[in-house]
Structures are given as structure tokens and as C-alpha cells.
Amino acid sequence: MTPAARLAAAASVLDSIAQGRQPAETVLKAWGQQNRFAGSKDRRAVADRVYKVLRARGRLSWIMGGREDGRALVIGSLAAIDGLSLDEIETLHTGEGYGPRPLSKQERSRLTAGAGDLPGWVAAGLPEFVVEDFRATFGDRWADEARELMQPRAPIDLRVNIARTTLEAVEAELVAAGLTPSRTPHSPVGLRLPSEPPPNIQALDAFKDGRVEIQDEGSQIVCALAGAAPGMTVVDYCAGGGGKTLGLGLAMAGQGRLIASDVVAKRLDNIRPRLARAGLEAELRLIGQNGGGMEDLNDQADLVFVDAPCSGSGTWRRRPEDAWRLTPEEVERLHALQVRILGQAAKLVKPGGRLAYVTCSMLSRENEASADAFEAAHPGFRAIIPPPQGEGDHAQRGGGGAAHAPLRRLAELGATSPCGGGMRLRLSPASTNTDGFFFALYERAA
Numbered sequence: 001m002t003p004a005a006r007l008a009a010a011a012s013v014l015d016s017i018a019q020g021r022q023p024a025e026t027v028l029k030a031w032g033q034q035n036r037f038a039g040s041k042d043r044r045a046v047a048d049r050v051y052k053v054l055r056a057r058g059r060l061s062w063i064m065g066g067r068e069d070g071r072a073l074v075i076g077s078l079a080a081i082d083g084l085s086l087d088e089i090e091t092l093h094t095g096e097g098y099g100p101r102p103l104s105k106q107e108r109s110r111l112t113a114g115a116g117d118l119p120g121w122v123a124a125g126l127p128e129f130v131v132e133d134f135r136a137t138f139g140d141r142w143a144d145e146a147r148e149l150m151q152p153r154a155p156i157d158l159r160v161n162i163a164r165t166t167l168e169a170v171e172a173e174l175v176a177a178g179l180t181p182s183r184t185p186h187s188p189v190g191l192r193l194p195s196e197p198p199p200n201i202q203a204l205d206a207f208k209d210g211r212v213e214i215q216d217e218g219s220q221i222v223c224a225l226a227g228a229a230p231g232m233t234v235v236d237y238c239a240g241g242g243g244k245t246l247g248l249g250l251a252m253a254g255q256g257r258l259i260a261s262d263v264v265a266k267r268l269d270n271i272r273p274r275l276a277r278a279g280l281e282a283e284l285r286l287i288g289q290n291g292g293g294m295e296d297l298n299d300q301a302d303l304v305f306v307d308a309p310c311s312g313s314g315t316w317r318r319r320p321e322d323a324w325r326l327t328p329e330e331v332e333r334l335h336a337l338q339v340r341i342l343g344q345a346a347k348l349v350k351p352g353g354r355l356a357y358v359t360c361s362m363l364s365r366e367n368e369a370s371a372d373a374f375e376a377a378h379p380g381f382r383a384i385i386p387p388p389q390g391e392g393d394h395a396q397r398g399g400g401g402a403a404h405a406p407l408r409r410l411a412e413l414g415a416t417s418p419c420g421g422g423m424r425l426r427l428s429p430a431s432t433n434t435d436g437f438f439f440a441l442y443e444r445a446a
Contacts, residue, residue: 001042004092004099007074009035009042010049011100014070017050017321024050024321053077054320055125055150062122064110071100072107079111086111125150129328130313130363137364141430148430149362153195154317155433159215160189161278163250165206167191173206186432187220189250210277215243218314218360218427218434223247223305225386225425225439226356230255232302235294236282237261237345242271244307244358249280259301261285261294291344301348307358308338308370314360314436317429331365338370339377346378352446355381359438362428367438371424374442381442383422 001009009031016027028050032043053060053073060076061068078084078092086108095101103111121128124146134142158181160170167183170191174181179199184190191212193199206212223244228234228251236245239260249258260282262268268284275282287293311334316323342357349355357374359366375383425439 001038001045002097002099003045004094005097006042006045006049007078007092008098008100009038009046010053011070011074013046013050014053014073017054018068018070018324021325023319024054049074049077051153051320052081054324056081057320057324058122058125058127059118062118063114065106074100075103075107075111127323127326130326133363133365137362145362145428145430149313149316149428149436150320150323152317152429154216154429154435155195156193156199156201157184157187157215157217157220157434158191158193158201158212159187159220159247160191161211161213161250162189163253164209164279165211170206170212173211174204177204184217184220186434187217187224190215190217190220192217208277210279213243213246213274213278215247216435218432218437219243220247221427221434222356222358222425222437222439223251226251226303226305226441227354227386228252228303228305233257233259233297233300233350235259235261235297235301235304235345235348237304237306237348238308238341239271239284240267240307242267242274244305245271245282246274246278246280248303248305249275249278249282254280258282259285259297261287263287263289291341291347294344294348297348299348299350301350302353303356304345304348304353305356305358306342306345307360308341308366310334310338310359310361310366311363312360313362313366314428314438316362316436318435331363335365335370335373338366339373342370342374343377346374346381346444349381349444351444353444354384355442355444357438357440357442360435361438362436367426368424371438371440378442380445382445383424384441384443385423386441 013027013031017024028047032038056077057073060073060080063076063080064072075089078089089111090103093100093103121131124131124143126134126146134146138145160167171181179193181191181193184192201207201214228248230253232252233256234248234252236248239245239262242260245260252258260271265286268286271284285293311326311331312322346355357371361367422441427434427437
């Protein structure tokens, strides 16, 4: 493909992403399958252009006079990201072959005018309606938080299954495969790989044999701080893909009762092979939208882990397209859903047991506001500081690091905030180089 044809392809892919709800990665893969003539370098160039545009979409749309179609955004990226002159951009828009048609008078005018003074939300790269939330939450460092969330490619983190191996053994295996792993700074069971060049983790024997799983360090941390331990009855109330189910199961060392529940049967089915690969067992429960199907567990669980449905704004560095799909109305819907789910999950906690609330969101309406609403409606639950239990203890025995290391390190970084007698924890790309997470832990009165 010529450079011009790659630009036309990127514009087409961007339009497809905007018209649906599928992840950009899925749309790009489908485009590659439908266009077999495109070689690996062509596919890579198109993908790079697409992600550059998605990460800078607000700024590019501003430059192009509010246009959000793929063609306009690609044109804007050539000027604002690549730094090409108008003449250079025009040479790529001749309409010849499979390249894009010539620039219109309006497009030339926008490129000639330049960006001008950018509003704060445009400069930050965030959707306009979330900027005030970021300002209120992060204060003077809100722009740094926004930039790190929207711009860089995220590293690839692995959680080592220390029931089957050690960090050292997996490190050596990855190096032998030509990769360059490093230890995650906070999780004692994590290894980190650079995203460039993108490694094929699922092709590794370590993955196939269940010695590693792909899991962001932030997700590893919240699993550890929940305090699952051998002999407990633990419920992963919103299990989703099951990544945190595996983390909780490893903290239990195969001893106790682990229940993974969800409202979607397909999600539960997808957990089965992951459990088998990791050598873990769990009960899988399909629950109704109103929480039905779990009544036999009322007042029985030592720990209920609620990884609640959320906007996923903490993962925008991985899926920047989702930033532009979110609306204020959707955030309000999610807030109400989170409060309802927490109320349902609280029924399962036994006296003296714990309830963990987790989101992968950066927005206070889904985090502090949902936690506040739960606390107001459930005075029998008090916020607590995470106990020194969980994966950290097992990692210590396996040579992976000291128990409670994640909590100590995060407190030093100022990523914790007091809440009554407990603690609320925020993780973010800027503060901890993880995806964005919120964590709060409660104990039911005995």
C-alpha cells in the first residue's frame, strides 16, 4: 500500500469505530481480514494512525472545525501530530489510486488557520464533561493525570502463578523467548513487558500452561488488598472475564470456597478454561439482574469482591475510543447501578466479613459518590484499612516480595486518602503507572 492508501484505510477504520461499539482492536483486526492485500507493515501503519487519532481526537476535531469523521481527523493528524506542511498534506491527497481525494477549500482553510488557543479540555485530550471532575479530584495535577491517561501506550503486565512457578523462573523463560521483562514496582507477583514491539503472550508456553496471566498491575493490587486467604468463602460478585477471580483463587491457595458470579452466562463460560489453565476451581453462579440466585449465600461470605460495572475510564490509555463514547447520562446510570449492586452484594457478607468495592474508573461519580451512597445506606458496614493478607503473603513464601508491600508503596506515593477509620485508594497511570482503579474495603459489624 502507498502512504496515501494507508491514510484512506485509517480514515475508513475510524469511521467504522465511530459507527459501532466494538473495540478499535477488533475493528482493525476485521479490516485486516477483509483486506488480505495489506501486508504486516501496512496493517501496522494503519493501526498506528488510528490510535494516534483516537488519543488526540478532541484536539484534531477542534482543528478541523468540529468535524469528527475519519477523513477530517486523519488530515488534522498530519498537521498537528506529524507536523506536515499544507503542501506535503496535499501531495498525499491527490485522489489517485487508492488514496484520499484532494483537499477541499474548507479543509485547506482549517489547516491554514491552525489550532489557535485551545480550551482546557481540548488541550488535556479529555471529553469536555469530565474535565471538571478531574479538576476537583486531582487539583493542580489534573492535567498530568489526563495526559498520562490519554496519550501513552500502556505496558503489558503479567501476573505470575506462584502456585506453579516463581518470578525468577518466568523471567528467565521470557528472556529466552526474546522479551525484556521487569518487576512491577508494587505487585510482588507481577512482571512487566513493554508494549513495543507488541509481544504475543498467548503463544508462550508460560501462558498456555497457566504459569502467567495477562493482568494489569492495578488489578493485581486490588486483588491483593481485598485480603482473600486460605479457608475463606470468597465471592467474586461481578466476575466478568474472571481475571480477578484467578487472583483471589491464588490468594486462597486452593483452600476454601471460591464463587464467581455474573449476570451474563457467556462470561462465566469464558472463565472455565482460565480456571483450568491456572489449576484452580470455583463455583460459577448465574445471577439475576435483581441479585436473585445467591440467596443461599446470605450472611455466609468472608469476603465479597465487587468489581462493579463502570465506564472503564481507567483503561482509556488502552481503549481511547471509549472516551468519546461516554456520556454524562451513562455515568449517572452506572452510579445508580453500582449502588444497587453493592446493596445486593452486602447481603452475602457474614458478620465480621468484608466487602471490597472496586472500579476501573477515574470518575468520582462512580468512585467516591458510589462509596458514599453505600455507606449512608449501610451503617452496619465500616470502612477499614486492608489487612496484611492476600497474594502478598504467598508471594513472600515464594520469594516474590514482602506481604503488604503494595499498600506501603502506594501510601508513599500519596495515592491513598483517609475515609473515617478506613482508606480509599486511587490508582492511575500518572501516580502508579497502572490503569485507573478505585478501591474501598468494608467490614460488617459482628
